[in-house]
Every structure is written in C-alpha cells, then in structure tokens.
Amino acid sequence: MTADSPDTVDVVVAPVAGRIIDITDIPDPVFAGKSMGEGFGILDTPGGDVVAPVSGKVMMVAKTGHAVGITAPSGLQYLVHLGIDTVELEGRPFTITVAKGDEVTAGQVIGTMDTAVIEEAGKSTATVVIVTNTKKKLELLDVDYGDAALGHEVARATAKVKEPTQEVATVSEAGVDTQRPAELTGFDALAWDIIDNIGGADNVRSVTHCITRVRFYLKDEARANDAVIADLDGVIDVVKAGGQYQVVIGPEVENVYQAIEAQLGPTDPDAPAEVREKPTTAVGWVKYGFSELIGVITGSMIPIIGLLAASGIIKGILSLLLTFDVITDDSNTFQIINAMSDAVFFFLPIFVGFTAARRLGADPIIVAIIGGVLTYPTLVEMSQSGADRNILGMPLNSDFFGIPFHVASYSYSIFPIIVAAWVASIVEPWLKKVIPAILRMIFVPLFEVVIVSVIILLVLGPIVMFVSTGIATVIQGLYDLSPTISGAIIGGFYQSLVIFGLHWAVIPLVAQDIAASGNSYLNAIISATMVAQGGAVLAVFIKTKLEKIKALSGPAAISAFCGITEPAMYGVNLKYGRVFIMASIGGFVGGLLTGLFNVNMWGFTGSLIGFTSFVNPEGLDFSFWGFLIASAAALGTAFVLTWFFGFKDADVEAERTVKKVRLGRRDPVAK
Incomplete structure (x- = not known):
C-alpha cells in the first residue's frame, strides 16, 4: 500500500455551500483550539441541503440533528457540526435523513439546515468538518480555502500508512x-x-x-x-x-x-456526559438521587485524593521534625514545609470546584474562580468576626447591599463548592441561550461568577455548612458516647461499604473533618480496616502454592498497606469469601482497639504507609503508639484467621468449577 493509494486518501467535499476558512478562525474555542482534531470551517452558508463530506459509514447522528459522524474506508473519522451551540435549538433547524450504520457516498444529501432559524436564535451558522481521530490516523490534511459550492471538492485527507493487520x-x-x-x-x-x-x-x-x-x-x-x-x-x-x-x-x-x-470513538461534543433514564416511583427517585450524589462526589474527589494523601504525609513528617527538635515552629523552614502540606487543604474549594464542574458539565475554570472567591483572604477574615444577631446559631457577620447574612469559613470546605458547581451547571446553559455568541467570551464568565457567588455566599453556602457541620457533630457525638463500641462497629463493617462504592459518601466527611479541625478519629478507625484487609491477603500470598494467586495477592497486600484495598478485596478476599470475613474480624479488632485507646489521626493517609498521620503536631503522644498496637492487632488477627480458617488452594479450584457450571447453563446469576 502506498501513501497515495485510494485506500489512504479521502476526497472531502463541502457539506454545505459557503466560504472555506481555517479551523483556527472558527468562533468557538473548542474547535479553533483543535482539541477535537484538524479540520476546516465554512462561513456564510445559505443553508438548504447538507451532503456527506466523504464516502463511508454513518457512525453517529446527534439526537438534535446538529452533528453527523462518518467513518471513511481509510479509517479516518469525520464529524460535521452544523452551527455553533446549535444543540440548544433542540433540532428545530435540522432534518437529518440518514441513521447510524447507513452507507453514504461523498456529495449524497443527508439532511437540511435552516439558517434563518439559527440566526433568529442568535447562533452562528458556522459549520465545521473535523477529523476526530487526527492524532492516531491523520497524516496530512490539504484544504482549499475560499468560496465553495455544495458538494465540490475542498480538501484531501491522507491517512497514516501501516502494515495490513490480521x-x-x-x-x-x-x-x-x-x-x-x-x-x-x-x-x-x-x-x-x-x-x-x-x-x-x-x-x-x-x-x-x-x-x-x-x-x-x-x-x-x-x-x-x-x-x-x-x-x-x-x-x-x-x-x-x-x-x-x-x-x-x-x-x-x-x-x-x-x-x-x-x-x-467520537461522541457528540455537545451531549451531556451522562444520560440516564429518570425513575417513575418515589423509591426509584431516592435511589436515583443517592446514585447521582455518589457519582458527583466520586468524580469530584478522585482527582485530588492523591494530593490529600501526599499532604497528609508531609504534615506527619513536619510533626516529626518538630517533635525531635530538628526545626522550630517559628523558623522559615517550618513555614515553607507547612505551606506545602496545608495548601491543598486551604484552597480545597478551588480544586474541588474544578473537578466538580467537569463532572457536572459546567466550565471548570469559572467554578474554580468561584472557589477562589470563597477562599479570598478578606472573606476568610470576615468569617471570623462575630455579630449580635444570629440565625440557627450562625452570626450575621456581614451584609450585601444592606442584606445581613452569615459569612462562613469556606477554606478547607468541600460541599459548598460542589453545590456551586451544580448551580453553575444550571446557570451556564441559560446564560448561553440569552447572550449572543459574539459576547459570550466575556459576559458568560462575568454573570456566572457574580450570580453563583452571590447565591452561594448569601443563601446556599451557609445552609450547606450548617448541614455538613451538623453531620460531623452527630458522627463525633456517636463516637464520644462509646469510642470502643463505635470503633468496633465501624472497623467490622467499613470495608463492606467499599464493595458498593458507598465509602465515597464518607471520604469527603473525613477530608473536611481533617481540613476543619486538623484531625479525625473516624479516619483512624478506617485505617485499621485497611491494615486488616492487607493482613488477610498477605496470609494468602504466603500460604498459597499457586503462582496465579501469588501474582494477585502479593501486589494486593502492598496496595492495602499503602491505603488502597480494592485490589485485595476484589482480587482475592471477596472471591474466596471466608478471607473477607476473616479480614473484617481483623478490622473489628483493630477498630475496637483504636477506639479504646482514643487514637486520633492528623493526616488523610491511612494504613501502614500513613504512620506519620498519627503524629500529633503538638508532640508525639499515645495516638502514635495506639496506632501501632491497633494495626498490629488488626494485621495479626486477619493473618492468623485467614491462615487457619480462611483459605486453602482447593478453594481456587472450587471457584473455577462453579464459574464453569454457571457459564455452561447461562445461569442468570452469573450476569
């Protein structure tokens, strides 16, 4: 196959009549920045018929008709996007006559576009043709700029040449x-x-x-x-x-x-990140709402978990340096290391705002700026002032155009900015509908920052902080009633939450607790459960003679001792159910001792790798020794019970037999 073979070169025709322009001149930053791929734009189109730009197979048709994707025989994938932000017009200007899976030829009519409807709505009629798999497949795109008639050749795209595949x-x-x-x-x-x-x-x-x-x-x-x-x-x-x-x-x-x-492969760039059918019953709505909440929290927290863990380790090291008089708390060295350890917590609303906005479909930069508003030094100082009047115990310590309200301390917080991202995901599409495209670059961020910031500061922020503080107080109150009993119950059952992903409802509470008060008794108990899961899978690693199980259990034990239990649980412990039960008993023992000794934790990182998180910044106390005792007990209990009662190599063969029977019968339980 040669570089100029018909199999590698696509002749591209104009899908609509108009003036062909460079992709960087398209009035949309996503297309102009080539983040979707190389291509070209078409301005001044009169509308009417829309034709296929290349021959090939239709791979995608947007529900609103504003975009069509076609895969050519060369392997190049083309996206025709009719107008800018026209997804908001809900299909009114478009009629598409092809469907996914249809074969089309270059120049074949695939639909129509009514430019008058687009212009009346204040949208741009600029049409874009993009090669969406540019990075992997496109060798060269040669475009003829200038006026072009409908269906006339305007470009040639050459696919990268490679050996035929089997x-x-x-x-x-x-x-x-x-x-x-x-x-x-x-x-x-x-x-x-x-x-x-x-x-x-x-x-x-x-x-x-x-x-x-x-x-x-x-x-x-x-x-x-x-x-x-x-x-x-x-x-x-x-x-x-x-x-x-x-x-x-x-x-x-x-x-x-x-x-x-x-x-x-390519998806509709204007489609929501997630589309799910709405429930029809009250119970269904509760499940749906909880699922959505967990999904938002997961998407918001996952990208920064590593940062929180790293910051916790630095905090612990700093505490050790102070404890052993290596540095003093008034030294410049202390201030620099403290800034490294504290920055991610202090500016948490900025980072969480960015990640939550990506998950909810708002502009991440705008929501991050709103996070910056919440952590602005003047507002932080304002939150520390008192007032004679209060509501629900919250002082009305500020006013906005004469309206009194409570300014909370949003540094170190998580939930208010997640709510801000949700508000932004509602406000932003509305602003894009009412603001003309030519003015959006300035006025959408302007109005969005002002509107969302005011809503959060005056109304939703204080409410969310009141609720989240209340939840934290209730959890702490239950712990204070009996640390030993609380530790045992949480230690025995916490890892069961991980099975269903429900631990993501707890992680933000722990992070906010550490950020706000500097410590977390709950996180100390959770740490013991991680060690227990690692102890159980370590017993499997040492006991088994099966190379496949050793290859799974060895790395899984290391991960568990580093604070990540999923490889241990799903790779071994849950598959051979008695192992998980033995690990949970180990977690019960570790949690009980953690509560009995009132072990506290000053960092986010748990399990054995997080030992520095148990060093009190004010000086080494019994929390550190309690952590060692509880961890040793959790690891030892899980290890011994698993060795004697939880696992034998015959369990692996039995597990394989069960799986084969299910597959052979096509048993619905296996689904």
Missing part, C-alpha cells in the same frame, strides 16, 4: 465468537476485550475512572458478560453499584482507561 479469532468462555485485531496488545488489547464484552461501544453512555476502577454508565447492563470480563487478564473483578458498571483494574487503571477512551 484479525485473530478468539472465543469467550461463554462460547461467543469475537474478533480482536492482532495489532492490539497490552492495555489496548484489554480495553478492546472489555468494550466487546460490555456490549460494545454503542452500549456505553459515558465512562470515567477512580483509583482502581473503570466506571461505565451502560445503556443496558444485561448486555454485559460479567463472568468473561472478570476472567480477563488484567481485570480483578466486576462490581455493579450506584448505577455504574465498575471494572476493577488496580494500579494500572489509568492506562486501561486511556486505552478504552481512545477506542470508544
């Missing part, structure tokens, strides 16, 4: 023949197998990832073959929780996620 047949355990390209290896091959067995790319609404799992929102979970996915090399297990189809990967999750994202 297709290798594989047969899943369920007996379904699949075809994976032989060129795919490593993470790309695993990504292909996962996508194929969850029902294909067309079954995926959206996908994200956390520390150990790739999290899919599927259109139909029944199409996914759970057992086959769970048995793939590189997959630890499959979990369904919170409306998500979760594939547990472990430490390599980011590499697998990137491969999956690349293979899923």
